[in-house]
Amino acid sequence: MTADMSVAIGGLQLRGPVMAASGTFGYGTEVPLLERRALAAMVSKGIFLRPREGTAPPRIVETPGGMLNAIGLQGPGVEALIRDYAPRWAEWDFPVLVNINGESASEYGELAAQLDGVPGVAGFEINISCPNVEQGGLYFGNDPHAAAAVTEAVRKRTKLPVWVKLTPMVSDIGIIARAVESAGADALCAINTFVGMSIDLNAYRPRLSFRTGGLSGPAIRPLAVNLAHQAARAVRIPVIGVGGITRSEDALEFLVAGCAAVQVGTATFVNPKAIADVHDGIAAFLESRGFNALGELPRYLPRD
Amino acid sequence: MFLLDAPITGRRQVARGMFVLAMHAPEIAGAVRAGQFVNLGWSPGPLLRRPFSVYGSEGEHIEVVLKAVGAGTSELLAMEVGDRISCLGPLGRGFDLTGGPKTVALVSGGLGVAPMPLAARDAMAAGLHVTWVHGARAAAELCAEAHGDVVVWATDDGSQGVQGTAVTAAPDADLVLACGPNRMLAAVAERWPQAQVAVETYMGCGTGVCLGCAVPLRRGGYDRACKEGPVYRAAEIDWSSLPSHLPYAVGA
Numbered sequence: 001m002t003a004d005m006s007v008a009i010g011g012l013q014l015r016g017p018v019m020a021a022s023g024t025f026g027y028g029t030e031v032p033l034l035e036r037r038a039l040a041a042m043v044s045k046g047i048f049l050r051p052r053e054g055t056a057p058p059r060i061v062e063t064p065g066g067m068l069n070a071i072g073l074q075g076p077g078v079e080a081l082i083r084d085y086a087p088r089w090a091e092w093d094f095p096v097l098v099n100i101n102g103e104s105a106s107e108y109g110e111l112a113a114q115l116d117g118v119p120g121v122a123g124f125e126i127n128i129s130c131p132n133v134e135q136g137g138l139y140f141g142n143d144p145h146a147a148a149a150v151t152e153a154v155r156k157r158t159k160l161p162v163w164v165k166l167t168p169m170v171s172d173i174g175i176i177a178r179a180v181e182s183a184g185a186d187a188l189c190a191i192n193t194f195v196g197m198s199i200d201l202n203a204y205r206p207r208l209s210f211r212t213g214g215l216s217g218p219a220i221r222p223l224a225v226n227l228a229h230q231a232a233r234a235v236r237i238p239v240i241g242v243g244g245i246t247r248s249e250d251a252l253e254f255l256v257a258g259c260a261a262v263q264v265g266t267a268t269f270v271n272p273k274a275i276a277d278v279h280d281g282i283a284a285f286l287e288s289r290g291f292n293a294l295g296e297l298p299r300y301l302p303r304d
Numbered sequence: 305m306f307l308l309d310a311p312i313t314g315r316r317q318v319a320r321g322m323f324v325l326a327m328h329a330p331e332i333a334g335a336v337r338a339g340q341f342v343n344l345g346w347s348p349g350p351l352l353r354r355p356f357s358v359y360g361s362e363g364e365h366i367e368v369v370l371k372a373v374g375a376g377t378s379e380l381l382a383m384e385v386g387d388r389i390s391c392l393g394p395l396g397r398g399f400d401l402t403g404g405p406k407t408v409a410l411v412s413g414g415l416g417v418a419p420m421p422l423a424a425r426d427a428m429a430a431g432l433h434v435t436w437v438h439g440a441r442a443a444a445e446l447c448a449e450a451h452g453d454v455v456v457w458a459t460d461d462g463s464q465g466v467q468g469t470a471v472t473a474a475p476d477a478d479l480v481l482a483c484g485p486n487r488m489l490a491a492v493a494e495r496w497p498q499a500q501v502a503v504e505t506y507m508g509c510g511t512g513v514c515l516g517c518a519v520p521l522r523r524g525g526y527d528r529a530c531k532e533g534p535v536y537r538a539a540e541i542d543w544s545s546l547p548s549h550l551p552y553a554v555g556a
Contacts, residue, residue: 026513030531033307045515053525058547060508060516062352067508071515074526209547217351269509270345270353272307272392 003286004293005279007040007261009238010186011161012095012123014261016040017294018251018279021242021265022099022125022165023071027085028092033272038279039094040261043125043189044085046099049111051077056209061198066217066244067266068196070210073101078114089120097123097163100154103133105146109153116158123161126154128180129169129192141167141192144179155184163240165189166231168220173227174234181235189240189263190228194220216266220244225253232258232301246274248281255282255294258301305511306331310391312383313365320444321371322415323381329391330364338422339398339481339502339535342368343510345390346383350376353392355507355530357418357483366391369418369447395510396534399423399500405478407433410452411470411492411499414440416484417447419502423481424451435477439470439484471495482538486548493538501538503546505529520545 005016022043025031054074061068076084081098089096098115102108108126115121128141128150140146147164154162164180166173168191177188193214198207206212224243232239241254242263251262267274282294291297310327317323332342336358343353354376360367372378383389399419401408408427410420417438427434428451436452443464446457457465458473466473470484471491480499482492489501508514510530518526519533520542527533 024509024513030512032305045513054515054518056520056545057518057526058506059518060506060514062350065351067352069508069514069516071518074515074518266351269511269514270351272509272511 003283003291004295005283005286007294009240009260010123010163012041014040015094016279017255017261017282018275019043019240019261019263020268020275021263022046022127024265024268027081028096029085029088031268031272035273035276036092036094038276041095041097041122043097043099043263044081045075046073046101046127047075047078047081047111048073048101049078049107049114051075051080058208059210061207061213063196063198063215064219066215066219068198068208068213068215069193070208070213072210078111082115082118086118086120095122096120097125097161099125099127099165101127101130102150103130105140105149105153108150109157112154113157116160121160123163124154124158125163125165125189126150127165127192129165129167139167139169141176142170144175147176148179148183151180151183151185161186163187163189165192166227167192168194168223168227168243173230177231177234181237185237187238187240187260188231188235189242190231191224191243194223216244218244218246218250221250221253225257228254228259229257229301233303245278246270248278248285251278251282252285252297255297256300258299305395306335306393308332308391309388310366312385312387312389314385318369318447318449319440322369322445322447323371324359324367324369325380326360326365326367327389327391328364329366332391332393333361333364333366336361336366336394336422337398338426339419339500340394340396341510341534342366342391342393343395343507344368344380345392346380346388349379352508353390353510355395355510357502358394358422359418360421369415371415392510396530397532399426399481399502399535401426401430401432401479403479405432407435407477408479408481409435409437409474409477411437411474411480411482411484412439413470413484413488414445416482416488416502419483420481421449421451428452432479435475437470437474439473486543486546489538490543493541493543497537497539499538500535501541502534503529503536503541504534505547
C-alpha cells in the first residue's frame with residue numbers, strides 16, 4: 001500500500017511534501033524532464049515590482065559540496081510575470097507561490113496587492129534577505145522589527161497564504177521566526193542561502209563579480225537542518241525545510257527535525273529529476289518502516 | 305532533452321593533453337546539432353555538471369573533447385571504457401547554416417575545436433565549401449583531426465602552419481563559425497561582426513533555470529548561454545563584460 005504523502009501547510013493542501021525552491025526552477029517552464037506528479041508546489045524565481053537586469057558574470061562558482069551564486073534577482077518584473085507566466089500556472093495541477101522581493105516594506109505590500117487575485121498565484125513566499133534601502137541597506141531578515149514589518153505589509157494586502165523565507169545569517173533564528181509568526185505569516189521556509197566568498201588566486205580578487213554570493217548545495221545541509229529545527233521549535237506555524245537536499249534521506253532529516261515539508265533547490269541543477277527522486281524515496285522509506293502516512297513519521301521536536 | 309547514463313566506449317588522444325571521449329548515448333546522438341552541448345555529471349565527481357560541446361556524433365555515439373584543466377576533467381580522463389557518465393542534452397542553440405552561404409570558415413583555437421567536426425559535417429552535407437582553420441600555441445597542441453575542403457593551421461610560435469592566431473590566418477567566407485577562448489572570439493567580432501561564435505561561460509544547470517551562465521549583450525542586459533546560446537552573432541555580445549578566463553573552482 002502506498003503511504004499518504006499529502007500535507008496541509010499554511011492554508012494550502014499539497015499532494016506531497018516536496019516543492020521546488022525559489023530560484024532553482026525558474027517560472028516552472030524550463031524543467032521538462034521532471035515528472036510533475038511528484039511536485040507538491042513550486043516557488044517562483046524571486047520577483048520585484050520592476051524588471052531587473054541581474055549582476056555581471058561570473059555569477060556562479062562551485063565550491064566544495066556547494067555553489068555560490070550572485071544572480072542579482074534578474075527578472076522581468078511583476079507585470080510581465082502576470083502576463084507571461086501566471087496564465088500558465090493557472091492550468092497546472094499544483095500550486096505556485098510567488099517569491100516576492102522589495103527595497104522597502106511598502107514595495108513588498110504593493111507586489112502582494114498586484115498579485116492577489118491573479119489566477120495562477122496561490123500564495124507568497126517573502127524573501128526577507130533583501131537590503132532595506134530606506135534603512136541604509138540593512139537586511140530585513142536580520143532585524144525582527146523589519147522582518148515583521150515586511151510580513152505585516154504583505155499580510156494586509158492579501159488573503160492568500162503568506163510564507164516567509166528566513167535568512168540563516170542571524171544570531172538567533174528563533175527571534176526572527178517568532179517575529180514574523182506574530183506579524184501574520186502562515187508558514188516559514190528555513191533557510192535561504194548563506195553568504196560566502198571565494199577568491200581567485202590568479203586574479204587576487206573574488207571569483208564572483210558581485211564579490212559575495214549565496215552558498216547552497218550539500219555543504220550547507222547540516223547547518224540548514226539545525227536552523228530549520230531551531231525555527232520549528234520557536235513557532236507553532238509549519239516550517240518548510242530547505243538547504244542542501246539532494247536525496248530523500250536528506251529530506252527525511254528535515255522532516256524528522258520538525259519540518260512539515262521541504263524544498264529542493266540546487267539538486268535540480270544537477271539532476272532535473274531530483275524532486276521526483278526525493279518524493280519517491282520518502283514514500284519508499286515510509287512504506288519500508290510501516291507508516292501509512294507522512295504524518296506518522298516520528299518527529300524530534302522538543303518545545304522550548 | 306534527454307538524461308542518459310552513457311557508458312564510455314572509447315578514448316583517443318588528439319593533441320598533447322587533449323583527448324576525445326566517446327559515449328553510447330543514442331537519443332542524444334540522434335538529436336544533436338552542431339554547436340549544441342551536453343552537460344556531464346559523474347560519481348564521484350564535482351557537484352555541478354560540466355558543459356561540453358558535442359565534438360562528434362555517429363550512429364548511437366557522441367564524442368566530447370577535453371583537456372585536464374581541473375579536478376573535474378582529470379577525473380573524467382581517469383575513467384575507463386564501460387564507466388558511465390550521466391549525460392544531459394542536447395542543450396542550447398547550435399550554429400545556423402541557413403541563408404544560402406556558399407563558403408564557410410570554421411575558425412577555432414585550442415579546445416574551441418570542439419563544435420567544429422559537427423559543423424564541418426553539416427556544412428559539407430549542405431554543399432558548402434569548408435575551410436577549416438585551427439590554431440594553438442604550438443604544433444603539439446593542435447588537434448590532429450581536421451575536416452573540410454581546405455585546412456589551415458596556425459600556431460603562436462610558428463611551429464606548424466601560419467605563425468599567428470587562427471583569426472589572422474583565416475580567409476574571409478560567406479559564413480564564419482568560431483569557437484575558442486573568449487579573448488579570441490572578441491577578435492573574431494572585430495573582424496567579422498556577423499560571425500557566429502560559440503561562447504564559454506560558467507554554467508550551473510544548463511537548462512535555463514539558474515541564470516548563472518549570463519552573457520552580457522551590447523543592447524543591454526543578459527541572456528543565457530545555455531538557452532539562447534551558446535552560439536551568438538559576434539556583434540551581439542558585450543565582449544568587455546564577458547569573463548575571458550574560466551577556471552572552475554572545485555577546491556575539495
